[in-house]
Amino acid sequence: MTGVLTAQGIDKSFFGVKVLDQVNFDLQSNEIHALLGENGAGKSTLVKILTGAYRRDAGKMQLAGAEVEPRSVAEAQALGIGTVYQEVNLLDNLTVAENLYLGRQPRRFGLVDRAKMRRDARALLARYGIDADPDETLAHYPVAIRQIIAIARAVDLSGKVLFLDEPTASLDAAEVQALFAVLRQLRDQGLGIVIITHFLDQVYQIADRVTVLRNGKMVGNRAIADLPRRDLVAMMLGRELAEATAHRDPDAAPPDTPAEFRFQHYGKRGSIAPFDLDLRPGEVVGIAGLLGSGRTETARLLFGIDRADSGQALVDGQPVTLTSPEDAIRLGFGMCPEERKSDGIIGDLSVRQNIVLALQARRGWANPVPRREADALAARYIKALDIRPPDPNRPIKFLSGGNQQKAILARWLATDPRLLILDEPTRGIDIGAHAEIINLIAQLRSDGMALVVISSEIEELVSYSSRVIILSDRQHVRELRGAEITPQAIVAAMATPGAAA
Structure with missing residues (x-):
């Protein structure tokens, strides 16, 4: 492999806040490289700098050994750097051929040469094994095909480097494998590919190397074959995992206490795999998992924001229907969302x-x-x-x-809720308010309320949870109880392989 794209000492600040701090990154040709990190790590900012959407404050960037400074996405494309975003940036009302050659249509005598455009499109589609009609509108095809068409366009435009932002977020397992087959083909043809994703199973399926960012800094660059999952999770979380049990009540809600709320084989296709969850008065059920593991999707399902398409919910032993938050509120549910402002x-x-x-x-x-x-x-x-x-x-x-x-x-x-769901209740708040909310969670548990608390702060979960459910790749993979609840056990379970979403 040879170096195709390198960045050294990249700095970027917004309104005086540094979001990238001396970040180094390198991509080889014939490589699929995963760029990982939690929210706020700096992944999107780095990619926008490398693809011309943002200007860097400091540092340098080289493409195939020559220093470059793309001032726009179009300029980056002209240099050989293509990008496909999670929401495919194509036009559904145009044909497949028109999307592939939009802005660069072949011309003859000053007019668009549609016959040549169709021929070229057919050849390009065949190259990637895409079964699509160049004359059919893009809207006719599923998301997976549109994603591959967008990749074909980006590679044909650029041809050296391809950035993919969450390319599998809306795909099922079979579609993921079809996309991966195309990516492996492109890698073997000499392309350097960067994937931003939160699905660890998929990282281990497709990536050759991984770079981890945390709080605007690069904390690791490793070959995936030499990187155990547990070590990768620890790199992403990046904190000492000391024991913390100050608020835990080991006698709260013993297992033989009747469950007021039961969710049996409850799930939603494409969002969260079916799970079983019993909730009792006077207990805190913590939910842990990396970003993209299905934490918020679980909360949305429990609160009726999203509607389950499998299983059933029961309250006091009686089946109930959760089709909206209004239904949940009438049943005595409450929910504090992760995105407080929006x-x-x-x-x-x-x-x-x-x-x-x-x-x-x-x-x-x-x-x-x-x-x-x-x-x-x-x-x-x-x-x-x-x-x-x-x-x-x-x-x-x-x-x-x-x-x-x-x-x-x-x-x-x-x-006066019976069940309170808290999604990242202490994120982005000052130390004093943070401590007050932790104390409030413990008090509500002591008062007999059932709580579900989602948090990326592992030590917090350990401190107040009666049980901890661990999610990985949109599946509930393990439940920890009592003395099993330690930071080390949670991290190990978060690194457990699951099925691709």
């Missing part, structure tokens, strides 16, 4: 209005919560959760992240 708060509404929102939804919009009751609820939870500033009329968008999170928790506590 999915949690309504920024222009006041703190008081945000706190009473779920209670209002449960009662129905034709039966508004009286202002006096709303004032009392807001005052109660502002004091109980120490929301600052303690002004119920202040637009919630002006509060800090930690205080916004506490207001969302107050929203659900105001409904």
Whole structure:
């Protein structure tokens, strides 16, 4: 193999915040290279610099030994660097041939030579084993075929380097294997390929090497054949995994306590494989897994945001239907989402209005919560959760992240929920609010509430969880209980191979 693309000392800052810090990266020809890291690691920023979408602040970049500085995606393509994004950037209303040659149609006498375009398209499709009609509209074909058509276009345009952003996110197992066959063919023809993905099984199926970024820095570059899964997971998490049990109650919700909530063979095709989950009052069930493992998909299914297409849900032994969050709220469920700003708060509404929102939804919009009751609820939870500033009329968008999170928790506590689902409840908040929310989780458990807590903070899960469910590649792969719950055991289980999604 020979070096085709190298980057050295890449720096990038936005508004004074450094998101890439002296990052080095190299890609060989005849190689499939996985670029991995959790949210905020800097993967997307690095790729945008290498593909011309962003300008770097410092460092240098070489393509086939010559220093380059692409100023746009088009300029990068002209140099030989192509990109295919997760959402295929083609036009469904145009034909396959028109998409393949959009912007570079062959011409004759000043007009588009459609006959030649069809011939060239047919030859290009045959080269990749794509069974598609050049004259058929792109919308006629499934996502997997459109993905391969987008790759064929990018390679034909560029021809040296190909970046793929989550190429398998919307594909089933058979489609993944068809795509991988094309990628291996391209690698064997001399192309250098970079894949951004969160599916570890697929990394071990397709990648030759892996680079891991964490907090804007490169922390490792290893041959996949020499990298055990557990070591890869540890590289991505990047922290000492000390024991932490300060908040755990080993006697909470013993296994013989009747389950109030049961999810049996519950799943959704393309989102999360069917799983069994029993939830009891007075226990915290932690959910651990790398980004893309199916953590949030599980929460969305439990709360009715996504509708299950297999299995059944039972509350107090009776089957229930979860077709919407309204159904979940009526059953006594609450959920704090991972994306606080986009999915949690309504920024222009006041703190008081945000706190009473779920209670209002449960009662129905034709039966508004009286202002006096709303004032009392807001005052109660502002004091109980120490929301600052303690002004119920202040637009919630002006509060800090930690205080916004506490207001969302107050929203659900105001409904007196039986089951509370928390997706990354301590992400992006200050240390003081962080500790308060950890203490609140322990208190709610002691008060008899059932909780499901999703967190990438392993030590936190160890500290308060009665049980921990580990996910890998959109499957529930293991459950840890009692003394089994250690950071080391969670990391080992997260690295367990699962089936490709």
